[in-house]
């Protein structure tokens with residue numbers, strides 16, 4: 556018997572709800588759009604059309620994977636961030652909405668400058684660096700990662716969004732990736748910041764599907780911040796800034812590391828949920 560597109564996606568929604576998936580309706584719609592190759596508007600306006608057999612088979616298999624805990628972004632291999640679609644791979648973190656605050660900070664700081672330069676350390680999918688470049692036509696930047704595969708994806712995303720000619724991608728451990736002596740107006744990073752022994756207790760969607768390299772911040776979660784705070788000054792212009800994403804309970808510890816390293820005007824900023832999310836400081 557022929558099944559309509561509307562009946563198809565609603566059956567998926569009910570399956571996800573029965574499996575206890577939060578946001579079952581949203582996820583079922585996103586997976587239906589992906590399986591059929593529609594956008595949200597097309598799915599809404601063409602619900603009465605017959606569902607193609609191949610799309611139904613694909614959709615049902617995606618719904619079963621989602622029901623077993625695989626995040627939608629891992630199934631579609633894509634995540635929206637700062638109004639842009641980012642391709643993903645198993646080597647990249649799924650960009651999180653709270654990280655968009657780092658892009659806001661960068662745009663506010665660099666927007667008025669003539670030819671600003673920034674560094675995005677641990678770029679992953681490239682979401683931070685590509686979003687900054689896409690919103691500031693005069694900016695140039697360098698994006699690094701320890702993962703070659705993540706860098707490949709980030710470079711693809713830069714091409715996709717037309718900023719590849721203004722971003723350089725370099726492989727290596729934090730500042731050691733830099734190929735020459737650079738001097739930046741801003742260094743941004745969302746480094747791994749989860750304590751090693753907390754990772755096994757994280758939600759399954761994170762623990763099983765985000766790369767460990769993107770999560771593990773060492774015994775106290777602060778390994779990357781120690782290195783970044785201690786070394787960033789060498790790569791910043793006078794009055795340049797270092798700004799990092801932090802875990803909700805790391806504000807004081809990371810601020811102290813910034814102050815010990817000689818940064819001035821150290822500020823902790825909160826996210827929309829009212830949690831500490833960014834620490835920034837100025838290089839004198």
Ligand SMILES: C[S@@+](CC[C@H](N)C(=O)[O-])C[C@H]1O[C@@H](n2cnc3c(N)ncnc32)[C@H](O)[C@@H]1O
Nearest residue numbers: 650677678679700701728729745746747768769
């Ligand atoms: C939390 S993820 C952030 C990814 C991306 N910037 C974002 O916000 O979605 C941290 C990134 O740092 C990279 N990374 C981890 N350790 C690193 C190191 N020692 N040197 C350079 N990059 C590293 C990981 O591969 C990962 O892409």
